[in-house]
Amino acid sequence: MKYHDSETAREVANRVQAFMDDVVLPREREALATGEQITDDEISELWEMAKERNLFAPQMPEEYGGQGLAFRDMLPSFEQVGRSLIGAISIRANAPDEGNMHTLELVGSEEQKKEWLRPLVQGEFSSGFSMTEPMQGGGSDPKMLGTTAKKDGDEWVINGHKWWTTGGKESDFLLVMARTDLDAHPYAGTSIILVPTDTDGVNIVRNISHLGGHDITEREFGHAEIKYENVRVPVENTVGEEGQGFQIAQMRLGGGRLTHCMRYSGMAERSLDIAKAYLSEREGFGEPLANKQALRHRIADAETKLHMARTGVRHAARELDQSEARIEVAMAKVFTANVTNEIIDLAVQCCGANGIGKDLPLAQFYENVRAFRIVDGADEVHRRSIARDAFEDIREEEINHVLRFDPDRRAESSTDE
Template sequence: MEYHDSEKAKEVATRVEAFMEGEVLPREREALRTGDRISFDELEDYWEMAKDRDLFAPQMPEEYGGQGLGFRDMLPSFEQVGRSLFGALSIRANAPDEGNMHTLEIGANERIKEEYLRPLVQGEMWSAFSMTEPMNGGGADPKMLQTTAEKDGDEWVINGHKWWTSQAKIADFLLVMARTDPDAHPYEGASIILVPVDTDGVEIVRNYDHLGGHGIMETEFGHAEITYDDVRVPVENTIGEENGGFRLAQLRLGGGRLTHCMRYSGMAERALTIAKTYMSEREGFGSPIADKQALRHRIADAETNLHAARTVSRHAARELDRSDARIEVAMAKTFTANVTNEIMDLAVQCCGGNGIAKDLPLAHFYEEVRAFRIFDGPDEVHRRSIAREVFEDTAPEELENVLRFGER
């Protein structure tokens, strides 16, 4: 399909695809076959290769060592890296670091940019975004945020309990969302504060066992539970404006949701390719499975839905350049999450026993994609936002006609 991406976007995505096919996917296949996990030293080798090919950190400005692509231009490359279990990591475009880089780029002061952003982009540091809280705290409803940060002179004193903080165990610093004005509405009284992970009072309690995960990396990136007990950091570690944390987080999450859409679209495309290849080679009841009408029609529907998901994500990206595109992003995220889940289920089904075996990546994909309907806002929250918007757009004259019809 032709999506009318810019020439620059297509040129970089073509080179990213070649990198995936020539370097990344062969190593992934070997890791799946042998159980020989990919080390951090090996990952750094991929970063050097990506730098040599002008593919490293495509989403970041050149002054920090990235490729300087605009948001819309980088999305096709994100689709390519999504085809591999460690594709995004291989070019330093992985979550949550990718989103945290943008957060620091937008909101950090110059000291923090030099001390944290530059090494983060270069892979010399790892980061985590610490916002979600346990039961009765902030989650799908972020207004329930319980973690607090109180000023004591020129320091913040942070107390709270977080969980599902991605890659906290390997992080060098945390971006913590906390209530900084308890008398204000949470949307107007919370801030994002940078906390070095070795600060007194920070305790990473555990990583959760969970569905999915980077099953071919030597280290479990994981999602952690963290407590903050009288954690003291300078007030100048505030990212963006004080009490402006939710506005900054929305900028982070809007783009982040679309990069996830593209990564999972790439994963879905590869899953369909594997399924179609298997169906063409595997015979049953006298002919290739690919000749069976029921599965052929389901594959046709999957290809149609994946095309629609790619299109709606690109439309949302275009709108994001002009506005916050909150509803367009919500539509893209919800639709793509459900489409990619359905495609993974179909691909596993088409490949039978080979689909659930982990020699192929499909079983890993199947586990990975399920969380997409939950993180960055569950389906139900996005549908709530979409429904509120569409009902507010109800035309008064149509409402009048409905009422008249009811009086008959």
């Protein structure tokens, strides 16, 4: 399929694809087949190779060691890395570090960029984004955020309870969303504060056991439950403007949702490739299974929906370059999340027992993709925004116009003629 991506975007995505095909996918297949985990040293080797091929951290400016690609130019590369379980990390474009790099680059102070962003891009540091809280704190309704940061002299004192902070246990620092002005509406009184993970009072309770996970790498990539108990950090650790936490998080999430869509589209595309290869080779009832119309129609639907998802994400990315594009991003996210879930489920089905076997990556894709309908805003939350926007234009005048026959209007239009 042609997507009319820019020449730069296509050129880089072709090189990322070659890196995946030549280096990353073979290593992933080996790890899946043997059960031998990919070590941190091997990940560092992959980074060196990515640097030699000018593919390392494509989303970051060159001054921090990235490739300096514009957002729309790097999107197709995210599809390519999504094809492998270790694709994103192999070029340092993995969540949540990628989103945190983006946040610090956009609104971080020069000091924060020097001290935290540069080593984060280089892979010397890793990070977490700590927003979601257990009941009755912030989740789908982020206004319910309960974590507070109070000023004491030139320090913040942070108290709160978070969970599902991806990479939190392994991180060097955390970007923590906290209410900094309890008198203001949460959208005007919440800030993002950078907290080094080894600060006194940052208590990592556990990594939460869950469906899926990256168990082909030595590194855990877990989702941490964390208690912040009288955690003191300098007020200069505020990331961006005080009170603007939600606006900054929205900037982070808008692009982050689309990069997630691209990675999961890549995962779905590889799943379809595997399913089509399996069906073409496997015979049953006197012919290759690929000849069965019942399956062919389902593959056709899957190809169609994946194409629509990829097109929608590209459209949202173009809009995001111009404006906030909240609705386009919400539509792209909810559609891609559902389509990729459906396609990976179909691929598992097409491959029979091999679909759930671990020689192929499908079982792990299947486990991983389920979270995409929840993370970055659950389906229902995006539908809520889309519906609110859809109903916004329906005023009384509009209702009359749409529902009722108006003889005067008819007369007016016939006079015009």
